Amino acid sequence: MPNNPAARLSPEQLEKNFEDINPPLTPAQALEEGSRCLFCHDAPCIKACPTEIDVPQFIRQILTGNRRGSARTILGANILGQSCARVCPTSVLCEGACVLNAQGRKPVEIGKLQRYAVDPVIASGIQLFKAGAANGYRVALIGGGPASLSCAAELRKRGYETVIFDANPRAGGLDTYGIAAYKMRAQDVEKEVAMVRGLGVEIRNETLVGRDISIAQLEQDFDAIFLGIGLGATDDLQIPGEELRGCRDALSFIEETKSKTLGEVQVAKRIAVIGGGNTAIDVVTAARRLGAQEVYMVYRRGPEEMSAFDYEYELAKKDMVVFWWQALPVRVIDDGHGRVAALECVRTERGAKDARGRNSFVPVPGSEFQLEVDMVIKALGQKRKTDFLRQIAALELKNGCVVVDAGTMRTSHPKYFAGGDCVNGGGEVVDSVAHGKKAAAGIHKALEATAGKRAHAGSKH
Amino acid sequence: MPDLSIDFCGVRSPNPFWLASGPPTNTAYQIMRAFDAGWGGAVWKTIGEPIINTASRYGSIDLKNERMMGLNNIELISDRPIDVNLREIAEVKKRFPKNTVVASLMVESKRETWHDIVRRTEDAGADLLELNFGCPHGMSERGMGAAVGQVPEYATMITGWVKEVARTPVIVKLTPNVTDIAHMAAAARAGGADAVSLVNTFNSLVSVDLDTYAPRPSVGGLGSHGGYCGPAVKPIALHMVSAVAKHPKVKIPISGIGGIGNWRDAVEFILLGSTSVQVCTAAMHYGFRIVRDMIEGLENYLEDKGMSSVMELVGKSVPRIEDWGNLDLNYKIIAKIDAGKCIGCNLCYIACEDGAHQCIRVEERPRGDLRHGVDLKHVPHVLEDECVGCNLCALVCPVPDCITMVQVDTGRPHMSWKQLQEARGKSSQCSAEELLAGSTKPHH
Numbered sequence: 080m081p082n083n084p085a086a087r088l089s090p091e092q093l094e095k096n097f098e099d100i101n102p103p104l105t106p107a108q109a110l111e112e113g114s115r116c117l118f119c120h121d122a123p124c125i126k127a128c129p130t131e132i133d134v135p136q137f138i139r140q141i142l143t144g145n146r147r148g149s150a151r152t153i154l155g156a157n158i159l160g161q162s163c164a165r166v167c168p169t170s171v172l173c174e175g176a177c178v179l180n181a182q183g184r185k186p187v188e189i190g191k192l193q194r195y196a197v198d199p200v201i202a203s204g205i206q207l208f209k210a211g212a213a214n215g216y217r218v219a220l221i222g223g224g225p226a227s228l229s230c231a232a233e234l235r236k237r238g239y240e241t242v243i244f245d246a247n248p249r250a251g252g253l254d255t256y257g258i259a260a261y262k263m264r265a266q267d268v269e270k271e272v273a274m275v276r277g278l279g280v281e282i283r284n285e286t287l288v289g290r291d292i293s294i295a296q297l298e299q300d301f302d303a304i305f306l307g308i309g310l311g312a313t314d315d316l317q318i319p320g321e322e323l324r325g326c327r328d329a330l331s332f333i334e335e336t337k338s339k340t341l342g343e344v345q346v347a348k349r350i351a352v353i354g355g356g357n358t359a360i361d362v363v364t365a366a367r368r369l370g371a372q373e374v375y376m377v378y379r380r381g382p383e384e385m386s387a388f389d390y391e392y393e394l395a396k397k398d399m400v401v402f403w404w405q406a407l408p409v410r411v412i413d414d415g416h417g418r419v420a421a422l423e424c425v426r427t428e429r430g431a432k433d434a435r436g437r438n439s440f441v442p443v444p445g446s447e448f449q450l451e452v453d454m455v456i457k458a459l460g461q462k463r464k465t466d467f468l469r470q471i472a473a474l475e476l477k478n479g480c481v482v483v484d485a486g487t488m489r490t491s492h493p494k495y496f497a498g499g500d501c502v503n504g505g506g507e508v509v510d511s512v513a514h515g516k517k518a519a520a521g522i523h524k525a526l527e528a529t530a531g532k533r534a535h536a537g538s539k540h
Numbered sequence: 541m542p543d544l545s546i547d548f549c550g551v552r553s554p555n556p557f558w559l560a561s562g563p564p565t566n567t568a569y570q571i572m573r574a575f576d577a578g579w580g581g582a583v584w585k586t587i588g589e590p591i592i593n594t595a596s597r598y599g600s601i602d603l604k605n606e607r608m609m610g611l612n613n614i615e616l617i618s619d620r621p622i623d624v625n626l627r628e629i630a631e632v633k634k635r636f637p638k639n640t641v642v643a644s645l646m647v648e649s650k651r652e653t654w655h656d657i658v659r660r661t662e663d664a665g666a667d668l669l670e671l672n673f674g675c676p677h678g679m680s681e682r683g684m685g686a687a688v689g690q691v692p693e694y695a696t697m698i699t700g701w702v703k704e705v706a707r708t709p710v711i712v713k714l715t716p717n718v719t720d721i722a723h724m725a726a727a728a729r730a731g732g733a734d735a736v737s738l739v740n741t742f743n744s745l746v747s748v749d750l751d752t753y754a755p756r757p758s759v760g761g762l763g764s765h766g767g768y769c770g771p772a773v774k775p776i777a778l779h780m781v782s783a784v785a786k787h788p789k790v791k792i793p794i795s796g797i798g799g800i801g802n803w804r805d806a807v808e809f810i811l812l813g814s815t816s817v818q819v820c821t822a823a824m825h826y827g828f829r830i831v832r833d834m835i836e837g838l839e840n841y842l843e844d845k846g847m848s849s850v851m852e853l854v855g856k857s858v859p860r861i862e863d864w865g866n867l868d869l870n871y872k873i874i875a876k877i878d879a880g881k882c883i884g885c886n887l888c889y890i891a892c893e894d895g896a897h898q899c900i901r902v903e904e905r906p907r908g909d910l911r912h913g914v915d916l917k918h919v920p921h922v923l924e925d926e927c928v929g930c931n932l933c934a935l936v937c938p939v940p941d942c943i944t945m946v947q948v949d950t951g952r953p954h955m956s957w958k959q960l961q962e963a964r965g966k967s968s969q970c971s972a973e974e975l976l977a978g979s980t981k982p983h984h
Contacts, residue, residue: 107605114604117938120890121902123917127909142604168911175910181883181917182939 081325081347082418082453085370093341096368097260100394101165101191109195113138116187119178124189127176129513130157134173134189141196150200151207153193154274157516158232159225161201161271162254163509164194165263168388172509201270210279211238215533216526219244219301221288224252225508226499227307228275229515230522235278237523238532242301243280246287249338250275252309253500254508256334259361261368265337294470298494303522306468306481306490306497307515310461310505316353320411321457325419329354329362329458336365347453349373351422353408354458355385360395362458367398374400375450379407379427384437403450405429407442411455421449461505471495480504487521488514496522542842543849544835546580548815549709549734549793551667553640555580556810556850557834560797560818561644561670561713563615564828568628572635577828578835581640583737583818586617586672587625587661588646588684599746599756601772610772611821612746614757614764616678617646622657626664633665640816641665642711646672646684649694654701662708669708670795671699673728674715674740676767686740689715692727699731709734711795714784717743721780722787729790736784737795737818739777741767770821774799778812782861785813801830803837810850811857869960870952870976873929873945875900875922881942884917888933888943899926900933953978 088096104112116138124134133152140149153160169175169190177186200207216239220227223245231241249255251268276282288294297304313328315321325347335344346369352362355378366374376395378385381404385392395402406424414420426446430439463479475482475491481502483489488496498514500506544555558581559565559574566585574582597615600608618625633641643666647653661669673695675685688694695712702710712728714721716739725736745765747756755763777798784790796814800806801822809817822830842850877888884905892900900920908914922933934943955963955976963975969982 110605117885117887119884120886121905121918122886123884123905126905126907127914129909131907171910178883178885178917 080345082414082420083348084453085346085348085372087342087345088370090340090342093369097341100261101194103198104188104191104195109141109192112188113142113192115179117178123176123178124173124187127172128157129172129507129509130163130516132156132160132173132193134193137196138187138189138192141192146196147200147205147207149196153197154200154207157509157512158229158275159254159271159508159512160193161197162225162258162263162268163512164190164197165267166254166258166507167509168390168507170390171388172507201274204270204273204277206274206277208232208236208278210235213240214238214527216240216302217242217300218303218305218522219297220305220307221297222252222307222309222499222501223247223250223282223284224307224309224499225254225511226309226515226518227252227305228272228280229512230305230307230496230498230519231280231515232275232278233516233519234522235280237519237527239522239526241280243282244286244288244292244297245282245284248284250282250284252307256337257330257358258337259333259365260336260341261364289467289470302494302526304495305515305518305522306471306495306501307499307511308464308467309500311464312462313457314459314462316408316411316457316459318408318410320413320419323411323413323419323455324417325453326411326455327457329358329456330461332456333358333361333365336369341369344369346371349375349450349452350454350456351375351377351408351450351452352456352458353377353422355380355387356458356460357387357391359458360387360391362456363395363400364398366456367400371454373452374398375403375452376400377403377406377408377422377424377450379405379440380438381405381429405440406448407440408455409447412449419453419455421451422455423447423449461500463504464501468501478504484521486517487524488518489521489525493525542839542847543851544580544838544842545849546815546851548640548795549668549711551640551709552638553580553816554638555835555838556806556814556816557831558582558640558642558795558816558818559823559828560820561586561642561672562820562824563613564820564823566618566620568632571632571641574823574828574831575632575636575639578831579639579828581642581667581816583642583644583670584618584625584629584666586644586646586675587622587657588617589648590619590621591616591678593619594759596757596759599766600770601746608770608821608825610744610746610768611770611824612744612757612766612768613741614677614759614766617644617672617675622660626660629661629664629666633667640667642668642670644670644672644713646675646679649683649688649698651701654698655705658702658705662706667708668711668735669702669706670711670713670737671702671733672713672740673698674713674738676715676717676741676743677765686715686717689713689724689740690718692724695724695727696731699728699733703732711735711737713740713797714738714780715740716776716780716798720783722783722790725784726787726789729792733792735793735795735815736790737797738784739773739780739798741769742773742776744768769799770825771799771801774805778808781809781814782812782858785855785858786861801825803834803841806834806838807841807853808857810853811855812861813855813858815851815854863958865958866956868954868956870950870955872948872950874924874927874948875929875931875933876944876946877920877922877933878942878944879919881939882917882919883939883942884919885938886918886920887936887938889920891932891936896930896932897926897928899923899928952976 137149137152173189174186220243412421426443427440430441481497496518499511561583599612603609643661673689679685680687712733796809797818902920937943
């Protein structure tokens with residue numbers, strides 16, 4: 080329990096605060112919006128989608144009343160099309176590429192149309208895809224997030240036996256645990272996972288590789304292994320006071336809002352959130368919606384350097400979050416009882432451009448100030464899971480990320496393929512799905528396409 | 541302010557906008573509302589022995605989210621007693637003496653019956669009579685409507701009967717469900733018609749319910765062909781009006797009908813020879829208030845064109861309708877794409893590639909998104925030497941004025957197909973290409 084806990088809101092109020100920020104389209108809205116699509120040839124929206132969903136085609140299918148076909152077009156390219164419809168940063172992907180932008184018109188709301196097509200099909204539990212005839216190969220997938228789900232689904236279509244080893248009680252990875260509740264609820268992801276299971280993908284939850292089953296065992300039992308392990312815990316601030324009660328990390332906070340009922344999540348009256356990415360926005364908005372009275376977003380650079388998308392920033396502004404730009408935390412102050420009393424920061428100035436072209440920041444001596452808060456939430460980058468990865472022989476890493484062949488997603492260890500955040504250091508759900516798809520093709524190329532089907536295809540190990 | 545009033549067979553109407561005979565002109569109540577709204581005239585819903593209608597009566601087609609691009613009906617003529625309709629005509633004329641009231645008539649094909657209805661209608665004060673020889677459904681099964689309008693001899697005969705007693709001008713309303721509507725117009729003229737109105741509705745079956753297998757509109761699970769109208773039929777109606785306007789044996793005023801919904805549509809019909817225009821579907825869709833913009837739009841148009849009367853427009857485009865054989869084969873245009881305006885949808889490319897003449901090229905679009913600063917706009921280009929000037933790319937282009945068709949001077953003389961045939965006769969040894977180039981001697 081933090082100092083000064085915020086009053087808990089009523090369940091009705093919480094429901095209202097966390098209601099879907101992008102409510103589904105009605106049939107009339109879908110028809111109107113879909114009618115705006117020009118049905119471009121070699122459409123840029125397809126090319127801007129990492130999973131290359133045939134957007135004009137699925138919109139046309141909505142318009143002709145072929146919603147199941149539309150869902151098939153989407154999910155055939157992206158098995159997590161339901162999640163992506165909700166969480167994709169469409170303004171920099173498909174919708175950002177829509178040709179209507181060039182005419183000064185509003186782009187077609189592709190994300191919303193995708194949701195319109197997919198939601199009822201997923202909800203109905205119709206199995207749109209069939210597993211291929213068993214080819215005798217077995218693939219283990221480590222991690223239960225979008226990359227593994229996508230890879231496993233693609234492999235099943237080709238007849239591979241697939242087993243996902245997931246440390247969490249529920250599959251979906253950050254899709255289940257890391258997306259703000261007003262964008263997607265954990266139960267939405269469950270239906271999507273059910274569809275993947277329906278293809279015959281085995282998912283072993285609460286099974287941590289290295290603890291519950293050894294890497295060596297997997298290497299022995301499976302013909303290929305896919306690493307979809309994502310990233311680790313939030314980076315440390317490495318400042319004094321970080322260990323105080325009331326100082327916590329963003330991912331576990333979001334996870335709490337997704338795995339508990341909202342009424343069970345306790346926030347303080349005043350909270351400082353450190354970071355400038357989309358996760359930081361998720362935290363500040365969630366904190367406000369849970370009842371925190373004052374929420375500060377503390378970022379060492381300015382708004383231009385923030386990695387959060389513009390529409391995310393807008394969300395935070397609407398939730399009346401207070402932004403402290405050019406402010407670098409230097410210590411968390413103890414209230415004398417081991418709990419957070421304040422966050423001390425120092426002002427920064429812009430320095431020279433760094434290698435990525437961003438302005439660096441330079442602390443201004445003597446400009447320290449304190450924010451009286453009862454909770455500090457760290458929304459920094461995530462640590463790499465290098466300890467785990469180093470257990471795999473000859474696995475090449477770069478900056479803690481797994482190095483892969485971009486075409487096949489094969490790692491330096493020929494048995495291992497990888498995708499998702501453990502490869503790109505943290506991307507969108509749709510990037511992970513694309514990696515998974517590509518890896519499945521890479522695995523197929525390495526196994527059946529090269530060696531042919533196994534004689535004992537169909538038999539159980 | 542330009543004068544919108546027209547002279548139609550000697551009847552003065554405040555403007556050329558008339559409501560066509562149909563559901564909007566069923567009662568005096570409706571017609572008076574229409575005149576209050578600004579309509580110049582109205583053709584009363586066809587008067588005859590009252591009928592009994594079915595439910596439902598209408599079906600329509602939509603284009604994406606645009607409703608009622610085409611409307612189909614199986615409704616018959618007036619279901620109200622003749623004397624009620626006539627009494628109401630008298631009342632409307634009393635209250636709106638300047639507006640044009642046209643009585644649409646349809647009775648059995650007996651001379652006395654026609655004589656009787658004509659006399660009674662004229663006594664009620666109708667300005668004009670319109671003989672409904674067009675209704676394609678229901679009435680035609682009873683030997684009326686299109687059953688008359690599809691047989692030129694009948695049309696001539698019945699028009700003749702009417703003219704025996706009529707003191708007011710007689711319009712014959714034509715059905716488009718014939719091989720040559722101009723021939724039917726000539727038949728009406730031969731019977732003494734003072735004017736023709738066209739088109740009535742097209743035989744149609746508007747759609748079938750995919751779940752019940754019943755056609756629409758469905759009457760207890762069964763359907764019957766109906767009459768089709770609305771925006772979708774406008775081009776066909778325009779052609780028919782122009783054909784009648786050009787026919788040397790017609791040469792009587794035309795009241796144009798078919799998919800007219802705004803002043804622009806009306807101007808097109810007038811340019812092709814209509815003196816008045818009739819509107820039904822658009823009024824059924826949006827109500828009588830649409831006439832306000834029709835009036836104002838036409839006034840502004842005439843003003844912009846420096847014309848003082850709408851009558852100056854009538855038939856202005858008729859001389860520009862020619863036989864295909866008289867069109868210049870040496871007139872050449874090619875497509876030009878304005879790269880600045882192009883939004884990169886590639887619709888021109890795929891239309892030309894799959895649907896036309898493979899004269900547009902575009903690079904395959906690279907993959908990538910805005911996160912990586914990839915600009916996915918790709919501008920197609922026209923292979924100008926290959927372009928046949930068909931216009932398809934400009935038609936599919938969603939950006940106004942992005943693709944324009946530019947005339948290319950071929951330096952060749954005017955050469956129509958008919959001229960080419962003549963030249964072939966004179967210089968049979970020349971190739972078509974040589975003849976088109978104006979050569980009369982072969983180059984071997």
